[in-house]
Amino acid sequence: MSSLLQSPTATPGRFGPYGGRYVPETLMVPLFELERAYELAKTDPSFQAQFQDLLKNFAGRPTPLQFASRLTAHLGGPRIYLKREDLLHTGAHKINNAIGQGLLAVKMGKPRVIAETGAGQHGVASATVAARLGLECVVYIGTEDMARQALNVARMRMLGAQVVAVDSGSRTLKDAINEAMRDWVTNVRTTHYLLGSVLGAHPYPTMVRDFQAVIGREAREQILSAEKRLPTHLFACVGGGSNSIGLFYQFLGDAGVKMIGIEAGGRGGQLGEHAARLAAAQGFVGARPGVLHGTYTYVLQNEDGQIATTHSISAGLDYPAIGPEHAWLADQRRAEYSAVSDEAALDAARLLSRTEGIIPALESAHAIAGLIERSPQMRKDDLVILNLSGRGDKDMDTYSRLL
Numbered sequence: 001m002s003s004l005l006q007s008p009t010a011t012p013g014r015f016g017p018y019g020g021r022y023v024p025e026t027l028m029v030p031l032f033e034l035e036r037a038y039e040l041a042k043t044d045p046s047f048q049a050q051f052q053d054l055l056k057n058f059a060g061r062p063t064p065l066q067f068a069s070r071l072t073a074h075l076g077g078p079r080i081y082l083k084r085e086d087l088l089h090t091g092a093h094k095i096n097n098a099i100g101q102g103l104l105a106v107k108m109g110k111p112r113v114i115a116e117t118g119a120g121q122h123g124v125a126s127a128t129v130a131a132r133l134g135l136e137c138v139v140y141i142g143t144e145d146m147a148r149q150a151l152n153v154a155r156m157r158m159l160g161a162q163v164v165a166v167d168s169g170s171r172t173l174k175d176a177i178n179e180a181m182r183d184w185v186t187n188v189r190t191t192h193y194l195l196g197s198v199l200g201a202h203p204y205p206t207m208v209r210d211f212q213a214v215i216g217r218e219a220r221e222q223i224l225s226a227e228k229r230l231p232t233h234l235f236a237c238v239g240g241g242s243n244s245i246g247l248f249y250q251f252l253g254d255a256g257v258k259m260i261g262i263e264a265g266g267r268g269g270q271l272g273e274h275a276a277r278l279a280a281a282q283g284f285v286g287a288r289p290g291v292l293h294g295t296y297t298y299v300l301q302n303e304d305g306q307i308a309t310t311h312s313i314s315a316g317l318d319y320p321a322i323g324p325e326h327a328w329l330a331d332q333r334r335a336e337y338s339a340v341s342d343e344a345a346l347d348a349a350r351l352l353s354r355t356e357g358i359i360p361a362l363e364s365a366h367a368i369a370g371l372i373e374r375s376p377q378m379r380k381d382d383l384v385i386l387n388l389s390g391r392g393d394k395d396m397d398t399y400s401r402l403l
């Protein structure tokens with residue numbers, strides 16, 4: 001265990017062979033500047049006080065850890081607790097990281113933030129924090145996603161952000177990130193790139209994880225207080241990987257705690273039909289280590305190394321790469337990854353709504369589906385914490401159409 005925890009810090013920004021900083025020369029300087037600002041912020045009492053204040057009074061932390069008694073009874077397997085990140089301001093865990101990076105932008109004297117968004121949740125969180133801190137905000141979104149996420153686009157505009165439609169490539173998240181990186185190269189002096197997950201070049205994967213690790217710190221205390229023991233299993237959905245690593249991180253040293261990341265299995269195993277990067281054992285093909293958006297990790301690609309198109313019913317999981325720390329945790333077998341289908345996620349969303357009175361985000365519904373599939377093999381004294389990363393308001397069109 002200790003070797004696992006030590007090696008990522010042996011080389012900053014590396015998780016075993018993964019991670020790193022693969023960017024054009026012009027971005028090295030702002031990345032060093034960001035790394036330095038983040039290192040200082042870690043021990044800066046005024047930064048930490050502002051961060052804690054906004055997490056508590058603006059975002060609504062701590063979030064509850066709720067015993068899901070009816071879901072537990074329905075599945076007849078392990079005891080299930082839900083970490084209620086869906087109750088946060090703006091409806092998902094994304095606000096934790098947006099607050100941290102927004103404060104860093106202020107510290108660095110940068111009056112402008114840019115962000116990419118797929119489902120619109122990170123765009124909304126960024127626009128929200130920018131408004132609160134008095135920063136200019138520009139959000140890049142693919143035109144394909146823009147149509148799927150009209151409500152979130154309206155929210156970003158209401159908050160004063162400029163929303164830029166990206167019409168290149170597959171017109172989704174990957175293309176929005178390309179555009180945001182282009183903007184950053186041009187405007188580095190005035191602009192901070194507020195990246196939304198544990199992706200991109202160092203220091204992003206480490207920094208975003210640290211901002212999200214509050215989820216697991218709270219959950220660990222809460223479960224010890226409620227059950228007087230550690231959980232046996234953690235479940236979370238994995239897009240880029242920020243809500244899952246946010247839950248997992250505080251438990252990495254607890255050898256008895258199994259960690260299960262659930263990816264988007266979409267419509268099936270063929271390349272282009274899913275966004276499962278670490279579920280090869282289940283027949284999801286196409287993922288190999290490679291570089292995308294500044295980091296070395298598992299990437300869905302064809303035989304020539306062209307980035308594959310992906311599919312998921314959930315825009316927040318629909319991305320061809322995974323955070324480099326997850327690639328390393330998978331190699332080490334410290335965490336397990338598997339994928340569930342669009343259909344299983346829809347069924348899980350309906351089940352949670354009807355047993356617990358909580359309509360989950362489609363992303364979070366994947367984690368629930370993963371738990372449902374696994375619960376027959378689990379014991380009654382197993383103890384689960386499932387990260388409910390977001391609420392389902394944004395997905396009501398999809399639910400109404402398909403259920």
Ligand SMILES: *Cc1c(COP(=O)(O)O)cnc(C)c1O
Binds near residue numbers: 122244316389
């Ligand atoms: C964005 C999003 C995700 C996926 O992103 P991660 O970085 O993997 O957490 C999951 N759930 C919700 C509700 C989201 O908005």
